[in-house]
Amino acid sequence: MHFGGVKAVDGLSIDLTEGSIFGVLGPNGSGKSTLLAALTRFVDLTAGSLHLDGEEYHRIPAATFARRGVARTFQTVRxxxxxxxxxxxxxxxxxxxxxxxxxxxxxxxxxxxxxxxxxxxxxxxxxxxxxxxxxxxxxxxxxxxxxxPRLLLLDEPTAGMNQSERQEISALLRELREEGLTQVLVEHDVQMMVDTCDHLFAMNFGKLIADGVPASVVREPAVREAYLGKRWSEHV
Ligand SMILES: Nc1ncnc2c1ncn2[C@@H]1O[C@H](COP(=O)(O)OP(=O)(O)O)[C@@H](O)[C@H]1O
Ligand SMILES: [Mg+2]
Structure with a gap:
């Protein structure tokens, strides 16, 4: 997903399996919101493809797509x-x-x-x-x-919340997962991400820099480096 010369999401490939919570970590501007916009058909891909149950859906109109059971929340309250x-x-x-x-x-x-x-x-x-x-x-x-929905994508749902509010949201998302709801969660709170997610994707400059079990992703040198001097080092 490129915007002119800005490679917001670049050469990224991910797989989502049913019934898990996938976390997306990355510093501001790393392409997390753009990834969610692409996955929910809010923007048209400049290259690449999206598949759901083996069906290509990157060309179907956003209005039709909503009926396929994909829902999202936005980074700011709407x-x-x-x-x-x-x-x-x-x-x-x-x-x-x-x-x-x-x-x-x-x-x-x-x-x-x-x-x-x-x-x-x-x-x-x-x-x-x-x-x-x-x-x-x-x-x-x-x-x-x-x-x-079958798939729920949440863009920083706990931004601006206190610790106990964040724990409530985390508990809610885990409860929804127990009922089989697949989720993609963007959040900056590293501890919450480790506690909530089954799998993490770490991004930097639009690229995937790590992918795997939360506890190991947050310890990867490339991921730590991307967050150097940020909240990251306080948590990991
Ligand atoms: N509609 C747009 N037009 C131009 N550039 C955009 C647009 N949306 C996002 N970008 C750029 O793409 C990059 C990734 O942004 P974004 O996906 O919002 O990152 P994040 O959510 O990780 O903070 C940034 O450089 C941002 O300025
Ligand atoms: Mg964002």
Whole structure:
């Protein structure tokens, strides 16, 4: 995925197997968000291909692609401030199944379940602006899982959260994995990544610099070097 002369993601090849959490680590600007955008069809690849169940999907339109069971959350909060928590979550079901927001009744159980799973029960009628930052991020996760995706991609879902909020999100993601949900998680908190993920990909300058079991990836010299002087050295 190149933007003019910027090789945001370059010569990278990864495999995702079902039912695991894959972490993506890398310093700012290393191409993590672009990788997620490519995997979710938010951008068109400049070269290469994407395969899902053996089917090529890098050319199918993003709108159609949403129905293949791939959902994402964004690096910055993207909730509709004028809608309630429940209405925001309902949008996730609408997006995938093409229903209108006013078609109440349909999908109510899924909406209630997603709200319960993400610890938002009791907050259904609130608007995002009335919630803590951590709760807003959980609304985004609820919106992403309401249509029961097979693959969920999360871009820094715990950025700006405190330690206990981060642990809650980590526990939620692990619970979703136990139900078979495959996930790709971008996060900077190295300890959280080691505790949460089954497999890590480390990136630098758009390239994959390490790939494997979390505990060994974070100890690889190339990975440590990419983070030298950053948060990395405090954790590993
Ligand atoms: N839409 C875009 N147009 C031009 N350059 C972009 C675009 N999106 C990302 N980039 C560049 O691609 C590189 C990787 O960015 P990004 O994927 O956001 O990294 P990360 O998420 O790891 O911080 C950066 O150099 C960034 O400036
Ligand atoms: Mg990013």
């Amino acid at each position: 909730l509709l401030p004028g809608l309630t928590v429940e209405e925001n979550v309902r949008l996730g079901a609408d997006r995938i199944r093409g229903r209108g927001i006013r078609e109440r009744g349909k999908g109510d159980d899924d909406v209630a379940e997603a709200i319960g799973r993400t610890g938002l029960r009791g907050l259904e009628r609130h608007r995002p602006g009335e919630l803590s930052y951590g709760a807003q991020r959980r609304v985004e996760i609820a919106r992403a899982i309401v249509a029961k």
